[in-house]
Amino acid sequence: MKPVRHLHSRTIVLAHENIDTDRIIPARFLTTTTREGLGRHAFQDWRYRSDGSPDPGFVLNRPEAAGAAILVAGRNFGCGSSREHAPWALLDAGIRAVISSEIADIFRSNALKNGLLAITVAEAEHRFLLRHPGLELRIDVAAGEITLPDGGRFGFALDAFARHCLVEGIDQLGFLLRQEQAIQRHEEMHG
Amino acid sequence: MAGRTLLDKIWDAHAVAPETAATPAVLYVDLHLVHEVTSPQAFAELRARGLAVRRPARTLATMDHSTPTLPAGADGTPPFVTPEAAEQVRTLRANCREFGIELLDLDSAQRGIVHVIGPELGATRPGMTIVCGDSHTSTHGAFGALAFGIGTSEVGHVLATQCLLQRKPRAMAIEVRGRLRPGVDAKDLVLHIIGRIGVDGGTGCVIEYRGEAIRALSMEQRMTVCNMSIEAGARAGMIAPDEATYAWLRGRARAPQGEAWTRTLAHWKTLYSDRDARFDRVVEIDAAAVRPTLSYGTHPGMVVDIDSGVPQAGNALQQRALDYMGLRAGSRLAGTPVDVVFVGSCTNGRLSDLRAAAAVLRGRQVAKGVRMLVVPGSAAVKRDAEREGLDAVFRAAGAEWREPGCSMCIAMNGDRVAPGQLAVSTSNRNFEGRQGPGARTVLASPASAAAAAVAGRIADPRDYVVAEAVA
Numbered sequence: 001m002k003p004v005r006h007l008h009s010r011t012i013v014l015a016h017e018n019i020d021t022d023r024i025i026p027a028r029f030l031t032t033t034t035r036e037g038l039g040r041h042a043f044q045d046w047r048y049r050s051d052g053s054p055d056p057g058f059v060l061n062r063p064e065a066a067g068a069a070i071l072v073a074g075r076n077f078g079c080g081s082s083r084e085h086a087p088w089a090l091l092d093a094g095i096r097a098v099i100s101s102e103i104a105d106i107f108r109s110n111a112l113k114n115g116l117l118a119i120t121v122a123e124a125e126h127r128f129l130l131r132h133p134g135l136e137l138r139i140d141v142a143a144g145e146i147t148l149p150d151g152g153r154f155g156f157a158l159d160a161f162a163r164h165c166l167v168e169g170i171d172q173l174g175f176l177l178r179q180e181q182a183i184q185r186h187e188e189m190h191g
Numbered sequence: 192m193a194g195r196t197l198l199d200k201i202w203d204a205h206a207v208a209p210e211t212a213a214t215p216a217v218l219y220v221d222l223h224l225v226h227e228v229t230s231p232q233a234f235a236e237l238r239a240r241g242l243a244v245r246r247p248a249r250t251l252a253t254m255d256h257s258t259p260t261l262p263a264g265a266d267g268t269p270p271f272v273t274p275e276a277a278e279q280v281r282t283l284r285a286n287c288r289e290f291g292i293e294l295l296d297l298d299s300a301q302r303g304i305v306h307v308i309g310p311e312l313g314a315t316r317p318g319m320t321i322v323c324g325d326s327h328t329s330t331h332g333a334f335g336a337l338a339f340g341i342g343t344s345e346v347g348h349v350l351a352t353q354c355l356l357q358r359k360p361r362a363m364a365i366e367v368r369g370r371l372r373p374g375v376d377a378k379d380l381v382l383h384i385i386g387r388i389g390v391d392g393g394t395g396c397v398i399e400y401r402g403e404a405i406r407a408l409s410m411e412q413r414m415t416v417c418n419m420s421i422e423a424g425a426r427a428g429m430i431a432p433d434e435a436t437y438a439w440l441r442g443r444a445r446a447p448q449g450e451a452w453t454r455t456l457a458h459w460k461t462l463y464s465d466r467d468a469r470f471d472r473v474v475e476i477d478a479a480a481v482r483p484t485l486s487y488g489t490h491p492g493m494v495v496d497i498d499s500g501v502p503q504a505g506n507a508l509q510q511r512a513l514d515y516m517g518l519r520a521g522s523r524l525a526g527t528p529v530d531v532v533f534v535g536s537c538t539n540g541r542l543s544d545l546r547a548a549a550a551v552l553r554g555r556q557v558a559k560g561v562r563m564l565v566v567p568g569s570a571a572v573k574r575d576a577e578r579e580g581l582d583a584v585f586r587a588a589g590a591e592w593r594e595p596g597c598s599m600c601i602a603m604n605g606d607r608v609a610p611g612q613l614a615v616s617t618s619n620r621n622f623e624g625r626q627g628p629g630a631r632t633v634l635a636s637p638a639s640a641a642a643a644a645v646a647g648r649i650a651d652p653r654d655y656v657v658a659e660a661v662a
Contacts, residue, residue, distance in 0.1 A: 016508055017508055018390055018391070018490050020490070020620075020622045022620065022622045022623075022624065022625050023622060023623065023624070026624060026628070027256075027601045027602060027603040027625075028602065028603055030228050030256075030257075030603055031228075031257055031273060031275035031276045031278075031279050031603065032231075032275065032279075033231035033232070033235075033278065033279055033282045034231070034232065034235070035232050045623070045624045045628050045629075050610065050628070050629070074508075075391070076390060076391040076394070076424065079390060079391065079424060079490075080326065080421075080422075080620060080622060081325075081326050081601075081620075082229070082324060082325060082326040082340035082341060082342055083228075083229065083342075084229065084232075084324075084342035084343040084344060085343075102391060102394065104391070104394065104424060105360075105394060105395060105424070105426055106326060106340055106341070106342060106426075109341075109342060109345070110342035110343075110344065110345075113342065113344040113345075114344070159215075159358065160212060160213055161213060161214050161215055161356070164213070172344070172348065172356055173236070173240075173344075173347060173348050173351060173352075175356070176217065176348055176351070176352045176354055176355075176356060177242075177351065177352060179207065179208060179217050179352070179354065180352075182207045182208050182217065183207050183217070183219070183245075183352060183353065183354055185207075186207040186219050187219075187353075190204070190219070
C-alpha cells in the first residue's frame with residue numbers, strides 16, 4: 001500500500017445518518033470481479049434520476065464537489081453490508097477521506113485497508129464540519145490532527161495500528177504472513 | 192480473577208498473538224466460508240503475490256448471491272440476470288479449482304445460502320471462529336461460535352494465512368426475560384431489540400443473547416436472532432450452546448461422530464459466560480412485551496409493533512424515510528396495501544420459516560395483485576419442504592416456489608421489487624433501494640409476510656393462525 005500521510009482538500013457534506021453500503025454502492029453493481037471502475041456507480045440511486053441523467057440537486061453532482069476529496073457524513077456511516085466495494089467505489093470516485101462522529105465497524109476496517117481515511121471526530125467538531133461544507137482541511141495522519149483554514153486544530157480517532165500502516169505504507173497481509181511461526185505453533189497446539 | 196464471557200473463552204483459544212496497544216491480535220479462523228461476490232478480488236490478490244490457500248480444508252465455498260432462482264433452461268444453462276453474474280459464478284468455480292477449495296456448486300445437493308448450509312452440514316459448531324465476506328455471518332453465532340463478516344481484503348488474509356488482525360470487540364449482553372407470547376416469532380423479537388438499541392447500538396460489540404426466552408428458542412429461531420445482530424451494528428451475535436444445540440448438530444454430515452463426538456461435547460459444555468463474567472453493557476428485554484413487529488422506515492431500527500401507530504418523525508431524515516415509504520405518522524401499518532411478499536433469505540429461509548408461512552397460506556389464496564415469492568434457503572430446505580408438501584401449499588395459494596439463493600433480499604440476481612412497490616419481506620434490510628431501485632421494504636416474520644400476502648395488506652398474523660401453530 002502507498003503511504004497516506006497527509007491530505008489537503010475541500011469537504012463535501014452528506015449529512016444523512018446511517019448511510020448504508022447499499023446506498024454507497026447498490027448490490028446490482030457487485031457482479032464485478034475486479035476492484036476498478038466502481039466510482040461511476042457510487043451513490044448511484046442518489047446521483048442519477050430514473051432516466052439516467054445526473055440529479056443536479058445531489059451534492060456530488062454540484063460544481064463545487066469537483067476535486068473535493070473529503071466526505072463529511074452523518075453518524076453511523078457505512079452501516080449494513082460488509083462489501084468492500086463501498087470503499088473501492090468511493091476511492092474510485094475521488095474520495096480520500098470520510099469523517100463522521102461514528103463509522104460502522106466493517107466499513108472502517110475495509111476503508112483503512114485501502115488507504116481511504118475513515119476517521120471519527122467528537123460530536124462538536126462533527127456538527128461544525130456538517131454545518132460548513134466546502135472547508136479546506138489539512139489532515140495529518142501521523143499527528144492525528146485536522147487543521148481548519150483559520151489555523152484551528154482538532155484531533156481525530158484512528159486505531160494505532162491502522163495509523164502506523166497508513167503512515168508507513170504497511171501492507172497488512174504482508175504483516176500477517178510474517179506471523180508464520182506463531183501461526184504454525186498455534187496449529188500444532190490446537191490441531 | 193473475574194469470570195470469562197463466552198466471547199473471552201473463544202477469543203483466548205484462537206489468539207495466535209495477543210493484542211497490544213500497537214497491534215491487533217492475530218486471530219485464528221477455524222472455518223472460512225466463501226461465495227462468489229466478495230472473493231474474486233481476494234483470489235486475484237493471492238495470484239498476484241504467488242500465494243497458496245493455507246488451509247483449503249478449513250475453507251468451504253458456495254454460490255448464492257448472483258445465482259438465479261429460476262431453474263435452468265432446456266439446454267441446462269441457468270438463467271443468469273447478466274453475463275457479469277454468470278462470469279462471477281464461473282470465476283468462483285475456476286478459483287476453487289485452482290486453489291483446491293471445496294465448492295458446493297449449483298448442481299450440489301448441499302448448496303444454498305452460505306449461512307444456511309454451514310449449520311445444516313454441521314460445519315458450523317460451538318466454540319469455532321467462523322468468517323465470511325458477508326455481514327450476516329453473525330448467523331452462525333447461534334451455535335456458540337464467534338462468527339463475523341469481513342471485507343474482501345480480509346478474505347485474502349484468511350485464504351493466505353488462516354488468520355485475521357482483529358481488535359477484540361466489547362462484550363454486550365442482551366438478557367431476554369420471560370417467554371415470548373404465542374404468535375410472536377424470533378424475527379419479531381430481534382426487530383424489537385434493534386428498535387430498542389438502535390442501528391448502531393451494537394457498534395464495536397459482540398452481543399451475547401441470554402435469558403429464558405432465548406433458551407426457549409429453537410436453533411432455527413436462534414439463527415434468525417443472531418443473523419440480524421449486524422443490523423444493530425454489532426460485529427457478531429452469539430448464544431451459548433445447550434442441549435438444543437447438541438441435539439441439532441448430532442449426526443450432521445460434518446459434525447464429529449462416535450468417540451470424537453463425546454470428546455467434543457465435553458468441550459462444548461465449557462462454552463458459556465461464567466456467572467461472574469463482566470459485560471461492558473447489559474440490556475434487558477421483556478419477552479412478554481414483544482408483539483408481532485415490522486419495520487416502517489428505511490433502516491432496521493425503525494420498527495413498530497402491529498398494534499401501534501407509526502411514530503412521529505423526530506427529524507428531517509426520519510420524515511424523509513416516512514415519505515419514501517409513503518407512510519403517515521400516527522397511522523397503523525396494518526391495512527397498508529402490499530405489492531410483493533418475499534419469504535426467504537439467510538434470516539428466514541429455513542424449514543421452520545417456510546412452515547410458519549405455509550401455516551398461514553394453507554387453504555387460502557394470495558390476494559389478487561400481490562406477487563409472492565418463496566425461496567428456500569438451501570437445496571436441503573427445498574427437499575425437506577417438498578417432502579412435507581409445503582411447495583404444494585405455496586403453489587396452490589398462488590405463490591412462486593423457487594430454487595435456493597439470496598434472491599430478493601439483496602436483489603442482485605434479477606429477483607427484485609419494482610420502483611415504488613411495497614414489499615413485505617422476511618429478509619434483513621429495508622434500506623432505500625435494497626430490494627431494487629425505488630423499492631419499499633417492510634421487514635417482517637414469515638407469518639406476518641404470509642398474512643400480508645393473503646390480506647393484500649399488512650395484517651396481524653395472529654388473526655390467521657391458531658397460536659400453537661407458530662409458537
